[in-house]
Amino acid sequence: MSVALFGGTFDPVHNGHLRIASELAELLPVNELRMMPCGFPPHRDDTEVSAHQRLEMLELGIGVNNSILSVEDIELQRPAPSYSIDTVTFMREKLGSSTPLFLCVGMDALATINTWRHWKELLSFCHIAVSSRPGFSAPKQGPLCEWIAQHESDNLNEIKKCPSGYIYFCDLTMLAISSTTIRDKIKQGSSIRYMTPEPVVNYIQQHRLYE
Ligand code: ATP
Numbered sequence: 001m002s003v004a005l006f007g008g009t010f011d012p013v014h015n016g017h018l019r020i021a022s023e024l025a026e027l028l029p030v031n032e033l034r035m036m037p038c039g040f041p042p043h044r045d046d047t048e049v050s051a052h053q054r055l056e057m058l059e060l061g062i063g064v065n066n067s068i069l070s071v072e073d074i075e076l077q078r079p080a081p082s083y084s085i086d087t088v089t090f091m092r093e094k095l096g097s098s099t100p101l102f103l104c105v106g107m108d109a110l111a112t113i114n115t116w117r118h119w120k121e122l123l124s125f126c127h128i129a130v131s132s133r134p135g136f137s138a139p140k141q142g143p144l145c146e147w148i149a150q151h152e153s154d155n156l157n158e159i160k161k162c163p164s165g166y167i168y169f170c171d172l173t174m175l176a177i178s179s180t181t182i183r184d185k186i187k188q189g190s191s192i193r194y195m196t197p198e199p200v201v202n203y204i205q206q207h208r209l210y211e
Contacts, residue, residue: 001099002029002100002160003030003031003095003101003102004024004030004033004101004102004104004129005091005101005102005103005126006020006033006034006036006104007084007087007105008035008036008037008038009179010035010054010057010058012054012057012182012196012209013035013054013058014177014178014179014182014195014196015175015196016178017035018062018069019173020172020173020174021035022069023170023172024129024131024172025068027172028102028104028156028170029156029159032070033069033104034070034071034072035058035062035069035071036071036072036074036087037076039075039077039079039081052076053203053207053209055071055073055076056203057196057203057204060197060199060200061196061197063199074087074090084103084122085117085118085119085121085122088103088126089125092125097163098163100162101163101164102126102128102129102168103126103127104128104129104130105128105131106136107130107133107137107138108133110128110136110148111136111137114144114147123164123166123167124165126164127164127167128168129168130167130170131172131174132169132170132171152169153167154169156168177195181195182210183210186209186210186211187210187211
């Protein structure tokens with residue numbers, strides 16, 4: 001069972017996340033894509049709502065009858081900051097040595113991946129699938145650029161034969177939605193309908209989140 005992990009704060013989950021997750025699940029040679037909320041994000045300030053509420057919204061957003069997308073809560077179970085290297089090490093132990101594992105990151109994240117803990121070791125445990133994000137591009141020079149060049153492949157047939165080790169760039173549909181916009185709209189008293197699935201809108205209203 002090959003797996004893709006799509007991490008994020010999901011504060012709250014929105015249609016941009018869900019659209020990109022569905023496209024990744026179709027594009028990558030995986031059986032399932034797990035959306036993985038981070039616990040205490042090492043690169044961001046603490047979030048406005050509890051981890052449990054972010055998880056519940058994610059479950060509502062994905063819906064119960066989704067055979068491809070699911071939730072992975074391992075980063076919420078750890079008290080320490082969510083370091084990706086710890087996550088993929090743990091996942092590799094669970095999946096065994098031969099199952100392909102993909103860590104999906106946005107181009108914004110790739111551009112600073114060399115600040116992540118033990119970043120060069122990530123590819124020993126997983127592939128990295130990079131989705132484009134307007135305003136961000138891969139570095140054109142320096143150690144990060146060289147590392148990418150060493151590991152990049154556009155051949156999914158080649159990639160799927162290996163459990164880890166490749167960087168793959170995906171061209172996907174970006175919707176002009178962010179969690180920040182949703183939080184701002186709620187603060188302004190504006191509607192967030194159609195920016196995130198209706199059960200998530202209802203949950204936010206019921207719990208008076210982000211007001
Ligand atoms: P915030 O506005 O709070 O920074 P965000 O909307 O960027 O949040 P995150 O939870 O930080 O959402 O993002 C998780 C992942 O989803 C990242 O890899 C990010 O690149 C991607 N992502 C976020 N918004 C979109 C979008 N509209 N379309 C596609 N991918 C997105």
